[in-house]
Amino acid sequence: MTLLAKPSSPPLSRFVRAELHRLLSPKPVRYGLLALPAILLALAVSTFLSHHTDVAAAWRAAEAAYRTYAEEAATRPAGSVETLSPREFFDDPRYLMTKASFVDLRAVLSGLSLAALVLGVLSGGADWSSRVMLTLTAAEPRRTRLFLVRGLLVTAVATATAVLTSVFLLPLLLGVAVFKGSLADADGRYWMVLAVIVARGAVLVGLVALLGYSLAMLTRRTTTALGIALAYLVASGRIVQEYVPALAEYQLSGITFAVLNERLLMETDRTTCVGEGACLAMREGTTATTAFLALSVHLLPVVAAAWWRFARRDVG
Amino acid sequence: MTQEPEHTGPSDALVRFDDVRKSFRTARGRRQQALDGFSMSIPRGSIVGLLGPNGSGKTTALKTLLGLVRPDSGSVHAFGHALPKDQRHVAGRMGALIEGPAFNASLTGEHNLRLIGELHGAGPTEVAEALELVGIAQAARRAYSGYSLGMKQRLGVAGALISGPELLVLDEPMNGLDPEAVRDMRELLKRLRDERGMTVVVSSHILAEVELVCDWVTIVRNGRVICDAGVSELISRGTEHLVVRVHDTVTEQAVAVLERHGHTLTRAAGPRGTDELRMPAPRPHPHAPEVLRLLTAQNVYPRELLVESVSLEDIYVAAVRAADAAAEDGPFDERR
Numbered sequence: 001m002t003l004l005a006k007p008s009s010p011p012l013s014r015f016v017r018a019e020l021h022r023l024l025s026p027k028p029v030r031y032g033l034l035a036l037p038a039i040l041l042a043l044a045v046s047t048f049l050s051h052h053t054d055v056a057a058a059w060r061a062a063e064a065a066y067r068t069y070a071e072e073a074a075t076r077p078a079g080s081v082e083t084l085s086p087r088e089f090f091d092d093p094r095y096l097m098t099k100a101s102f103v104d105l106r107a108v109l110s111g112l113s114l115a116a117l118v119l120g121v122l123s124g125g126a127d128w129s130s131r132v133m134l135t136l137t138a139a140e141p142r143r144t145r146l147f148l149v150r151g152l153l154v155t156a157v158a159t160a161t162a163v164l165t166s167v168f169l170l171p172l173l174l175g176v177a178v179f180k181g182s183l184a185d186a187d188g189r190y191w192m193v194l195a196v197i198v199a200r201g202a203v204l205v206g207l208v209a210l211l212g213y214s215l216a217m218l219t220r221r222t223t224t225a226l227g228i229a230l231a232y233l234v235a236s237g238r239i240v241q242e243y244v245p246a247l248a249e250y251q252l253s254g255i256t257f258a259v260l261n262e263r264l265l266m267e268t269d270r271t272t273c274v275g276e277g278a279c280l281a282m283r284e285g286t287t288a289t290t291a292f293l294a295l296s297v298h299l300l301p302v303v304a305a306a307w308w309r310f311a312r313r314d315v316g
Numbered sequence: 317m318t319q320e321p322e323h324t325g326p327s328d329a330l331v332r333f334d335d336v337r338k339s340f341r342t343a344r345g346r347r348q349q350a351l352d353g354f355s356m357s358i359p360r361g362s363i364v365g366l367l368g369p370n371g372s373g374k375t376t377a378l379k380t381l382l383g384l385v386r387p388d389s390g391s392v393h394a395f396g397h398a399l400p401k402d403q404r405h406v407a408g409r410m411g412a413l414i415e416g417p418a419f420n421a422s423l424t425g426e427h428n429l430r431l432i433g434e435l436h437g438a439g440p441t442e443v444a445e446a447l448e449l450v451g452i453a454q455a456a457r458r459a460y461s462g463y464s465l466g467m468k469q470r471l472g473v474a475g476a477l478i479s480g481p482e483l484l485v486l487d488e489p490m491n492g493l494d495p496e497a498v499r500d501m502r503e504l505l506k507r508l509r510d511e512r513g514m515t516v517v518v519s520s521h522i523l524a525e526v527e528l529v530c531d532w533v534t535i536v537r538n539g540r541v542i543c544d545a546g547v548s549e550l551i552s553r554g555t556e557h558l559v560v561r562v563h564d565t566v567t568e569q570a571v572a573v574l575e576r577h578g579h580t581l582t583r584a585a586g587p588r589g590t591d592e593l594r595m596p597a598p599r600p601h602p603h604a605p606e607v608l609r610l611l612t613a614q615n616v617y618p619r620e621l622l623v624e625s626v627s628l629e630d631i632y633v634a635a636v637r638a639a640d641a642a643a644e645d646g647p648f649d650e651r652r
Binding site: 010014015017018021022025026027126130131132133134135136137138139140141142314315316 | 340375376379382383384385386400403404407408410412414415416418419420421422423427430431432434435436437475479
């Protein structure tokens with residue numbers, strides 16, 4: 001018989017290792033991580049194949065998009081739209097590079113933010129639903145430590161996933177740009193800005209995962225936390241737009257856009273401005289710093305309340 | 317009459333609850349008293365049965381011991397440490413299955429156990445050993461979601477054992493087990509006590525099992541301990557009965573004979589045209605030969621004569637009824 005009594009609760013290193021394994025163990029998480037490279041590859045292939053500016057249908061669509069873009073740009077104080085014709089705009093080889101390396105990257109990071117929210121909710125809520133949390137808190141009575149370790153691990157895993165995704169995706173997108181367009185004007189500033197977007201995006205993804213985790217730890221139910229998150233994403237934008245329009249750009253969609261927004265080589269805002277909050281953030285020129293501050297306004301109360309409930313209240 | 321709880325316990329108590337109170341707020345905003353002056357001791361190296369009706373406070377008491385629930389007042393000590401202040405010093409020395417088994421449904425039994433074992437520094441050897449101990453090694457690689465209730469229960473016990481605890485806390489461990497598994501569980505608990513000196517606390521509704529496996533029993537009612545004593549002591553304290561089964565044609569004659577000689581009888585209908593005459597039987601000699609002699613002298617020949625021993629169930633029912641009667645008289649009201 002080799003089972004031996006251990007004198008106390010687990011040391012930090014062992015605890016972190018165990019929690020990391022627990023976090024990565026659920027099938028949806030494992031399958032999601034395994035499927036991610038394939039999804040990114042498919043996106044790159046689709047970007048490569050769908051770039052047909054010489055096809056009539058694509059051209060008509062481009063003209064329509066340009067008209068919308070011009071109308072949108074005319075409402076802004078400083079627009080460079082007069083200098084670009086539709087043909088110049090979409091034929092400019094820099095367009096593809098900008099879109100591939102920036103717009104597509106932003107789309108992927110925005111999608112990852114959503115996935116991170118779900119990951120956070122699952123990592124916080126699943127163990128409540130299955131009552132594994134009772135076993136964990138009995139084994140590690142220092143609940144603040146448990147809360148922090150798990151929260152930091154969720155954040156770190158989501159951030160690392162975003163970084164690895166960007167590292168994997170960018171060469172693919174730049175490859176598309178090289179074969180279908182040009183890397184002209186890609187100077188040091190361009191690469192620096194790209195790196196900054198990746199860094200900001202990774203932090204955003206991590207913080208959103210932390211938000212999801214905290215929400216689940218606060219509500220102690222996966223479905224409730226997911227419901228709240230979904231209701232927020234669907235309804236709050238409209239409510240804020242209706243009653244406090246001044247705050248509309250600080251909705252999560254606006255925050256995501258502002259954090260990932262950067263004008264690189266050309267004005268391409270209209271092509272990626274999706275949703276009222278995002279468009280407002282674009283028009284108002286919300287900076288990434290302001291957006292992160294707005295995110296912390298979302299995050300901190302939820303984290304604090306979740307910590308208080310978990311560390312100070314009964315768990316049974 | 318109020319039956320005072322006998323929570324003096326043994327001198328080498330591993331765990332001690334003293335006047336613990338805990339209330340919860342219900343969904344309707346009312347306060348519900350889960351523990352109301354709960355006091356008990358858990359003797360080292362014994363198997364303790366925690367009995368009581370649903371909602372009596374058993375699980376709350378166990379959760380308090382595990383640090384999941386914090387008492388409003390009173391004190392809990394385990395291994396000489398005050399809880400929940402020193403919970404982290406004793407957490408690794410306790411293993412628990414509380415409110416049924418809790419595992420990730422999509423993982424295998426082995427994977428689930430590995431995750432718990434990792435917290436305690438237990439490797440594959442210990443995981444395999446724990447699975448073997450509870451008898452589900454052959455199902456280790458199957459998904460937990462495909463386990464039967466009994467298998468889940470066994471895995472829960474394996475999870476409690478994986479840390480190699482000195483104190484094992486099992487909340488309803490026999491739930492969902494088939495008779496063979498119940499017997500295995502009983503043997504396992506006894507082995508853990510005898511071979512490793514493990515102290516085991518079992519909360520259960522299956523009184524017969526508790527009687528068979530436990531050394532010590534604590535009966536809880538309305539958040540209070542109403543009885544706390546060794547099982548053999550309790551049973552020896554109880555009154556046995558001598559049961560005389562006679563054909564119903566001679567019942568009146570038998571009653572007359574026995575009452576004439578000072579026996580106090582109760583009558584009940586027995587099976588297949590018989591009546592049962594029940595009378596208290598003092599230990600250690602329940603005067604069966606004398607009763608037989610009296611009856612046969614009057615040509616009354618009993619169909620059966622047996623000594624009905626006291627079961628834990630009798631003691632439990634008597635204790636709960638006494639507590640209920642005492643509560644109706646209102647002796648606890650002053651304390652609320």
